[in-house]
Amino acid sequence: xxxxxxxxxxPAGGMAALRLAEAGHSVVTFDRKRRVGDPxxxxxxxxxxxxxxxxxxxxxxxxxxxxxxxxxxxxGKSVGLMSPGYSIHRWGLDQSISDxxxxxxxxxxxxxxxxKVNRDKDGWILSSKDGEVAKAKQLVVAEGRVPxxxxxxxxxxxxxxxxxxxxxxxxxxxxxxxxDTDYFDFYINPRYADGYIWVFPRNDIFNVGIVATNxxxxxxxxxxxxxxxxxxxxxxxxxxxxxxxxxxxxxxxxIPIFSTKDAYVVxxxxxxxxxxxxxxxxxxxxxxxxxxIAIQNELGTGKLSPPSHSVNCHELRGQYWEKSGKALHxxxxxxxxxxxxxxxxxxxQQKFVDQSKLIYSLDKRILNxxxxxxxxxxxxxxxxxxxxxxxxxxxxxxxxAGKLLKIKSSLKVxxxxxx
Ligand SMILES: Cc1cc2nc3c(=O)[nH]c(=O)nc-3n(C[C@H](O)[C@H](O)[C@H](O)COP(=O)(O)OP(=O)(O)OC[C@H]3O[C@@H](n4cnc5c(N)ncnc54)[C@H](O)[C@@H]3O)c2cc1C
Numbered sequence: 001x002x003x004x005x006x007x008x009x010x011p012a013g014g015m016a017a018l019r020l021a022e023a024g025h026s027v028v029t030f031d032r033k034r035r036v037g038d039p040x041x042x043x044x045x046x047x048x049x050x051x052x053x054x055x056x057x058x059x060x061x062x063x064x065x066x067x068x069x070x071x072x073x074x075x076g077k078s079v080g081l082m083s084p085g086y087s088i089h090r091w092g093l094d095q096s097i098s099d100x101x102x103x104x105x106x107x108x109x110x111x112x113x114x115x116k117v118n119r120d121k122d123g124w125i126l127s128s129k130d131g132e133v134a135k136a137k138q139l140v141v142a143e144g145r146v147p148x149x150x151x152x153x154x155x156x157x158x159x160x161x162x163x164x165x166x167x168x169x170x171x172x173x174x175x176x177x178x179x180d181t182d183y184f185d186f187y188i189n190p191r192y193a194d195g196y197i198w199v200f201p202r203n204d205i206f207n208v209g210i211v212a213t214n215x216x217x218x219x220x221x222x223x224x225x226x227x228x229x230x231x232x233x234x235x236x237x238x239x240x241x242x243x244x245x246x247x248x249x250x251x252x253x254x255i256p257i258f259s260t261k262d263a264y265v266v267x268x269x270x271x272x273x274x275x276x277x278x279x280x281x282x283x284x285x286x287x288x289x290x291x292x293i294a295i296q297n298e299l300g301t302g303k304l305s306p307p308s309h310s311v312n313c314h315e316l317r318g319q320y321w322e323k324s325g326k327a328l329h330x331x332x333x334x335x336x337x338x339x340x341x342x343x344x345x346x347x348x349q350q351k352f353v354d355q356s357k358l359i360y361s362l363d364k365r366i367l368n369x370x371x372x373x374x375x376x377x378x379x380x381x382x383x384x385x386x387x388x389x390x391x392x393x394x395x396x397x398x399x400x401a402g403k404l405l406k407i408k409s410s411l412k413v414x415x416x417x418x419x
Contacts, residue, residue: 001122001123001135001136001137002026002027002028002107002134002135002136002137003020003025003026003027003136003137003138003295003299004016004017004020004025004026004027004028004136004137004138004139004140004295004299005027005028005029005030005124005126005134005135005136005138005139005140006020006027006028006029006030006106006139006140006142007029007030007114007117007126007139007140007141007142007143007149008030008031008141008142008143008144008267008269009029009030009031009033009036009094009097009098009108009110009142010094010142010144010267010268010284011093011094011097011267011281011284011285011288012142012266012267012268012269012272012284012285012287012288013029013031013140013142013143013266013267013288014029014036014094014097014098014100014101014142014288015054015056015097015284015285015286015288015289015292016140016142016264016266016288016289016291016292016295017029017098017101017106017140017288018097018098018100018101018104018106019288019289019292019293019296020106020292020295020296021101021102021104021105021106022104023292023296023301023302024105024301025295025296025299025301026105026107027101027105027106027107028106028107028108028109028134028136029098029101029106029107029108029109030108030109030112030113030114030126030128030133030134031098031108031109031110031111031112032111032112032113032114033110033111034110034111035095035110036091036094036095036098036108036110037090037091037092037093037094037095037098038091038240039091039240039242039245040090040091040238040240040242040245041144041166041245041246041247042090042168042245042247042281043166043168043198043200043207043209043279044087044088044089044090044200044202044207045066045085045086045087045088045184045198045200045207045279046062046085046086046088046093046279046281046282047083047084047085047279047282047417048065048083048084048085048086049083049282049416049417050281050282050285050417053282053285053286053417054282054285054286054289055289055307056097056285058086059092059093059096060092061088061089061090061091061092061093061095061096062086062087062088062093063086063087063088063089063202063203064086064087064201064202064203065084065085065086065182066084066085066086066087066182066183066184066200066201067082067084067182067183068080068081068082068083068084068085068183068184069081069082069083069085069183069184069185069186070183070184070185070186070376071186071188071379072185072186072187072188072371073188073189073367073368073370073371074188074189074191074364074367074368074371075367075368075371075372076371077368077371077372077374077375077376078185078371078374078375078376079370079371079374079376079377079378079379080374080376080377080378080379081378081379081411081414081415082378082415083414083415083416085184087200087201087202087207089239090281091239091240093281097285109133112128112133113128113129114126114127114128114133114143114149115127115128115129115148116152117139117149117152117153119262122135122137123135123136123137123138123262124136124137124138124139124262124263126139137262137299138262138263138264138295138298138299139153139262139263139264140263140264140266140288140291140295141153141263141264141265141266141269142265142266142267142269142284142288143269144267144268144269145158145163145247145248145249145250145268145269146158146160146163146248147160147269149269150255150265150269150270153260153263153265154260155255155257155258155259155260155265156255156256156257157255157269158250158252158255158268158269158271159252162250162251162252163248163249163250163251164194164195164211164212164213164248164249164250164251164278165211165212165213165216165246165247165248165249166195166209166210166211166216166246166247166248166249166278167209167210167216167217167220167244167245167246168207168208168209168210168220168244168245168246169207169208169209169220169224169232169235169243169244170202170205170206170207170208170235170236170237170238171205171206171208171224171228171230171234171235171236172204172205172234172236173204173205173206174204175230175234176206176224176228176229176230177228177229177230178199178206178227178228178229180201181201182201183201184198184199184200184201185198185199185200186198186277187199187223187227188359188360188362188367189364189367190362190363190364191219191222192210192211192212192214192219192223193212193213193214193360194211194212194213194214194251194360195210195211195212195213195278195360196210196211196212196360197209197210197219197220197223197227198210199228205236206228208220208223208224208228209246210223211249211251211278216246220232249268249273249278249280250268250271250272250273250280251273251275251278251356252271252275252353253271253275253348253350253352253353254270254271254272254342254348255270255271257339258270258287258338258339258342258343259291259294259335259336259338259339260335261333261335262298262335263335264291264294264295264335264338266284266287266288266290266291267280267283267284267287267288268280268284270287270342272284272287272342272347272348274347274352274413274414274417275352275353275356275357276352276355276356276359276410276411276414277414282417283345283347283417286345287342289307290306290307290338290341290342291338293305293306293307293338294334294335294337294338295334297334297337298334298335303330304328304330304332304334304337305330306341328340328341346413346416346417347413347417351406351409351410352410352413355406355407355409355410356410358403358404358407359407366397366400369390369394369397370404372386372390373386373387373390379408379411379415380408380411380412380415382405382408387401
C-alpha cells in the first residue's frame with residue numbers, strides 16, 4: 001500500500017509527486033506515455049513567474065528567454081503584456097519534474113494506462129487492462145484534459161465537447177519571412193474563432209500554432225502562407241521526431257468540485273487553464289503543489305497552509321485571498337481545504353472566464369481600435385486621451401468601454417500568473 005498514487009505525469013501530476021516524495025511519502029506514479037513528456041501537447045511557452053511561484057528551478061529545457069507578450073490585432077498594432085518568459089522543450093520540463101520525483105523516491109510506471117479506480121476500506125485500488133497495478137491511501141488525478149478517472153471518483157470532468165482544439169508546426173528561421181524578436185506574439189482575429197495564432201521564437205526555429213473552434217488546420221495553414229510566406233509542408237520535425245503537435249484545451253473554467261475524500265484533481269483534469277492565454281502549465285504546477293499540501297496534512301506530515309512563496313501571499317493576496325473571506329479554518333478536512341483554496345485562486349474565478357469570452361467575441365473593428373489606442377503600449381498603461389478621441393469618433397462603443405476596461409483586471413491576473 002503506497003501513501004499516494006498519481007495518475008498522469010504532466011507538470012501537475014509531476015509536481016504533486018515531487019513534493020510528496022520530498023516530504024518522505026511513498027509515492028507511485030503512472031503515465032500512459034512510453035516516456036513522460038512525449039508526445040508534446042503544448043506551444044512550449046512558459047512565464048518565468050511560473051517557476052518562481054512553483055519554486056521550481058529553471059533547467060536546460062528552457063532554451064530561450066523572451067521579454068514579454070504582444071497581443072496583435074488584425075491591423076498589426078499590438079497591446080503589450082510584458083511578463084517575461086521562456087521558450088521551452090516541453091518534453092524536457094515534464095521529464096525533469098517527473099525525474100526529480102523519482103530521484104526523491106517515487107516509483108514511476110511509464111507506458112501504463114490506469115483504466116479503473118475503485119475504493120475499498122483501506123484506500124484506492126488502481127487497475128490497468130492487465131489487472132491491479134497499485135493500492136494507495138491517497139489519489140491524485142492528473143490525467144489531463146479528457147475526463148476518465150475524474151468521473152470514476154464521482155466528480156464532474158471537463159465537458160468533452162467544450163474542449164478547444166490546438167495545432168502547432170515548427171519552421172526553421174531561414175525558411176520563413178518573419179522577424180526574429182524577443183517576444184511571444186499572439187494574433188487575435190475572428191478568423192481564428194474563440195482563439196488565436198501564436199508565434200514563439202526559439203533558437204533557430206519558430207513555433208507557430210493555433211487554437212480555434214472553426215478549423216485549426218485551415219487557420220494555421222492560412223497564417224503560415226499569408227503572414228510568414230511559408231508553405232505548411234516546409235515544417236520540420238521536433239527534436240523528438242514529430243512533424244506537428246496539438247491537442248485539446250479546457251477553456252470554460254474549472255470543474256465544479258476539485259476533490260473528494262482522499263482524492264484530488266489537479267491541472268487540466270480540473271479544467272485549470274488560463275482562459276485568456278489557454279496556458280495551463282503554471283496553474284497545473286500550482287494545483288499539484290496545493291494537492292500535495294492537503295495530502296501531507298492528511299498523512300500527518302504537514303499543515304494546511306499555502307506555500308510561503310506562492311504569489312497569492314503577496315501581490316494578489318489583498319485582492320482575492322482575504323476578500324473572499326477569513327483565512328480557511330485549519331481544522332478543515334484536507335480535501336475540503338483543497339477545494340476551497342482552489343476556488344479562491346484568481347485563476348479560477350468566473351469573471352476571468354467571462355472576460356476571456358468577451359475578448360474572443362470582439363469583432364475586427366473593435367480589435368483594430370484597441371490596437372490603435374494602445375499602439376504597442378503595455379495593457380496597464382492605457383493612453384487615456386487617445387482612448388477618449390477614439391470614443392468621440394466611435395460613440396457606439398461607449399456602452400462597451402466600461403466592460404473593456406474591466407478586462408484589464410484579468411490581464412493583470414495573466415501578467416501575475418503568466419503562462
Ligand atoms: C496545442 C496546445 C498548446 C498549448 N500551449 C501551451 C503553452 O504554450 N503554455 C502553457 O502553459 N500551456 C499550454 N497548453 C496547455 C498545457 O499543455 C496544459 O494545460 C498542461 O499540459 C496541463 O498539464 P497537466 O499535467 O494537467 O496535464 P498533461 O500535461 O496533459 O498531462 C497529463 C498526463 O496524464 C497522462 N494520462 C492521461 N490519462 C492517463 C491514464 N488513464 N493513465 C496514465 N496516464 C494518463 C497523459 O499521458 C499525460 O502525460 C497548450 C495545450 C495545447 C493542446
